[in-house]
Amino acid sequence: MKSVILILLISVLTLHYAHGQPPVWAKGRDSVLLTLSRIKQDSDRVIALMKFGWWWETYNIDSAAQCYIKMGELSKKINYLEGSLKYYANYTYILNQKGKYAEGLKLNLESVELARKKGSKTQLANCLFNTGSSYNNMANYKEAIVYYLQAAKVFEALNLTRQLAIVYGNIGGVFTNIEQHEKGYQYYLKALQKAREVNDVEQVATLLINSGIGATKTNRFAEAEQFLNEGIKISKENDRTLLEIQGYIVLAELYADRKLFEKSIEYAEKALEASKQIGSKYNEVEALAALTQSYFEMKNSLATIRYAEMGITASKENNTTSHLNKLYYWLAQAKADVGDFKSGYRNLLIVHALEDSINQKEITKKIEQLEISYQTAQKERSILQLQRERERQQLFIQGLLIGILAILLISALVYINLRKNKKIEEQKRTLAENEIQQLKQAQQLLAAESILHGEEEERKRLAKDLHDGLGGLLTGVKISLSNMKGDMVMTGENVLVFERSLDMLDNSISELRRVAHNMMPEALAKFGLSMALQDFCESINGMKALTISFQTVGDERRLDSSQEIILYRIVQELLNNTLKHSGAQHALVQLVYESNAMTLTVEDDGKGFEKNIIEKSTGSGWPNIRSRVEYLKGLIDVITKPEEGTFVHIRLPI
Numbered sequence: 001m002k003s004v005i006l007i008l009l010i011s012v013l014t015l016h017y018a019h020g021q022p023p024v025w026a027k028g029r030d031s032v033l034l035t036l037s038r039i040k041q042d043s044d045r046v047i048a049l050m051k052f053g054w055w056w057e058t059y060n061i062d063s064a065a066q067c068y069i070k071m072g073e074l075s076k077k078i079n080y081l082e083g084s085l086k087y088y089a090n091y092t093y094i095l096n097q098k099g100k101y102a103e104g105l106k107l108n109l110e111s112v113e114l115a116r117k118k119g120s121k122t123q124l125a126n127c128l129f130n131t132g133s134s135y136n137n138m139a140n141y142k143e144a145i146v147y148y149l150q151a152a153k154v155f156e157a158l159n160l161t162r163q164l165a166i167v168y169g170n171i172g173g174v175f176t177n178i179e180q181h182e183k184g185y186q187y188y189l190k191a192l193q194k195a196r197e198v199n200d201v202e203q204v205a206t207l208l209i210n211s212g213i214g215a216t217k218t219n220r221f222a223e224a225e226q227f228l229n230e231g232i233k234i235s236k237e238n239d240r241t242l243l244e245i246q247g248y249i250v251l252a253e254l255y256a257d258r259k260l261f262e263k264s265i266e267y268a269e270k271a272l273e274a275s276k277q278i279g280s281k282y283n284e285v286e287a288l289a290a291l292t293q294s295y296f297e298m299k300n301s302l303a304t305i306r307y308a309e310m311g312i313t314a315s316k317e318n319n320t321t322s323h324l325n326k327l328y329y330w331l332a333q334a335k336a337d338v339g340d341f342k343s344g345y346r347n348l349l350i351v352h353a354l355e356d357s358i359n360q361k362e363i364t365k366k367i368e369q370l371e372i373s374y375q376t377a378q379k380e381r382s383i384l385q386l387q388r389e390r391e392r393q394q395l396f397i398q399g400l401l402i403g404i405l406a407i408l409l410i411s412a413l414v415y416i417n418l419r420k421n422k423k424i425e426e427q428k429r430t431l432a433e434n435e436i437q438q439l440k441q442a443q444q445l446l447a448a449e450s451i452l453h454g455e456e457e458e459r460k461r462l463a464k465d466l467h468d469g470l471g472g473l474l475t476g477v478k479i480s481l482s483n484m485k486g487d488m489v490m491t492g493e494n495v496l497v498f499e500r501s502l503d504m505l506d507n508s509i510s511e512l513r514r515v516a517h518n519m520m521p522e523a524l525a526k527f528g529l530s531m532a533l534q535d536f537c538e539s540i541n542g543m544k545a546l547t548i549s550f551q552t553v554g555d556e557r558r559l560d561s562s563q564e565i566i567l568y569r570i571v572q573e574l575l576n577n578t579l580k581h582s583g584a585q586h587a588l589v590q591l592v593y594e595s596n597a598m599t600l601t602v603e604d605d606g607k608g609f610e611k612n613i614i615e616k617s618t619g620s621g622w623p624n625i626r627s628r629v630e631y632l633k634g635l636i637d638v639i640t641k642p643e644e645g646t647f648v649h650i651r652l653p654i
Contacts, residue, residue, distance in 0.1 A: 046075050046083035053090060065094045081118050085111055089130060096137060105134035125154035129167060141174045142639070148174065150644075165194035165203055169210065176214065182553070185214030205234040205243045209250060216254050224254060245274045245283045252290040261294040268294065281318035285311055289323035296330045304334035325351060529564040530556050530591060533571055537589055546579055547586050554593030559654065566628045567600060573621055574602045574648055582606025582646065593654075600650040608640040 053067035068091040075083030088111035095104035108131040115124040132147030152167045168191035175184035188211040195203040208231030215224035228251050235244035248271035255264035272287035288311035295303040308331035315324045328351045336344035391398060524532035530552050537548040558564070571589060578584050584606030592599040614622050629636045634652030 101137045125151045162198045165191045181217035188214045264294045285314045301334040301337040528558045551590045602648045605645045608644045
């Protein structure tokens with residue numbers, strides 16, 4: 001199944017004309033130039049330059065870029081904010097077309113600052129969205145999500161439903177790319193809901209296909225089939241053939257992954273037929289690859305050979321190599337299965353050649369270097385031959401040169417030897433420093449382990465002493481006082497005081513038990529980390545100060561008791577920080593169990609803070625958290641900004 005989004009949503013947030021055909025008013029270059037020459041140096045000329053740039057995009061993208069640059073210069077000169085923002089949106093489109101993502105990002109960041117200072121909220125949201133898209137193009141998914149979420153927040157406040165659908169869809173794509181499939185799927189659903197509200201047919205069809213992919217990646221196969229079939233139906237009704245083909249291909253891959261090869265073949269053939277009708281070679285290759293895989297898995301060698309050869313031919317015609325390696329591999333295996341070992345071996349060699357093609361540039365570079373060395377050697381040989389021809393006439397000079405060369409050679413050997421010895425000494429020193437550093441790290445880990453072990457042992461002792469000692473004593477006092485009550489003669493006022501004293505004693509016993517439980521929760525020892533964290537979150541929910549959602553993903557299993565205690569303390573510290581400082585209404589605690597690792601996420605919607613505050617912190621909270629994560633050989637990542645909540649992500653090996 002594909003790990004990236006098959007179809008990208010077309011955004012109107014860039015304030016850019018939808019490309020394909022030039023605007024209606026663009027009857028020709030001469031008429032546009034005539035119109036432009038009659039307009040003064042004002043905002044009307046800025047708009048005319050932008051439209052002229054649109055016209056040029058159809059014919060010459062560099063000329064379009066020049067129009068946008070002049071548009072930006074004029075907007076800045078006449079202090080026309082709207083024009084400046086339109087310049088940023090249009091010119092960054094050109095930069096993205098040329099693959100100059102870094103330049104586009106720089107301009108989009110400038111547009112955000114300008115929109116914050118002088119623009120409307122809608123303009124700010126557009127600029128935030130475009131900046132997120134720049135980060136997305138550069139595969140900086142963390143920053144992409146930050147800017148997309150900021151844009152979504154503004155669009156939500158302005159109730160701009162169509163823009164929200166686009167932003168949510170892009171956020172879903174980012175989460176899918178970083179393999180956080182559950183979050184990606186949820187954002188696809190949110191985007192689909194918004195697209196349905198505005199009845200945007202193309203967005204609905206696109207998001208249905210993407211939601212089908214998201215459902216598949218989260219093992220919701222029934223939902224995936226439903227989304228994909230609905231997306232295909234809408235695409236067919238509205239002549240969106242490419243979307244229809246993509247839906248067929250995803251369904252074919254879904255059924256192949258579930259070993260339902262007959263159904264996979266059915267949808268792959270539909271995709272193949274539709275691709276041929278519209279001449280889409282890329283999708284034709286995708287469909288042929290799906291058919292080849294299904295027949296290969298079904299051990300139908302003749303059909304495998306047929307479709308593999310068709311797929312290889314289509315790949316070469318389309319100059320695409322996305323499936324070429326697999327097609328040759330399936331073809332080689334099928335040829336061997338029918339007894340054509342020679343052809344199978346030949347195709348297997350092609351497979352290895354394709355695998356080696358990744359290093360082709362490096363190989364070419366080395367060949368060029370060898371050619372240069374060869375040419376240099378040839379020149380040196382010619383010079384040497386010329387010197388020999390003149391040997392009789394230049395005996396004295398040659399002898400002198402030989403002496404000089406000998407001296408240089410000896411000097412070079414001495415220099416090389418000194419360099420070698422120096423390098424050996426540096427290596428020895430580096431090794432010694434590394435060993436010292438490792439010893440220091442081991443000592444620090446041992447010290448940290450001793451401190452953590454001592455803390456937990458002290459907590460256990462105090463919890464036991466409080467519960468068994470002081471708790472038992474207070475309970476005994478309560479029983480004694482209760483027994484005395486029947487033997488004492490008290491006035492009405494004294495009875496009231498006595499009852500209040502017993503209530504205070506009950507509260508003290510309850511508080512004592514709560515403190516003892518927090519110091520060493522019984523659920524942690526008996527049932528493990530997940531149950532202990534759930535109890536802790538429910539206890540905070542009972543306080544009505546914060547609503548906490550607790551989730552576990554994956555197959556739960558017990559860890560080493562010391563690891564579970566440390567992780568429990570980390571969550572305690574993070575949620576205590578949330579309660580004390582964030583002013584949050586909601587929080588999320590999530591445990592994800594993987595095959596050889598675990599991730600812990602604590603997220604809140606509080607007021608956040610500047611991240612550098614953590615580095616300057618003089619308290620014990622954050623340093624304790626970091627030292628515990630380092631002790632577990634884990635990694636911690638904190639994402640936060642003022643008024644944007646806090647996201648803490650911890651990953652550690654199991």
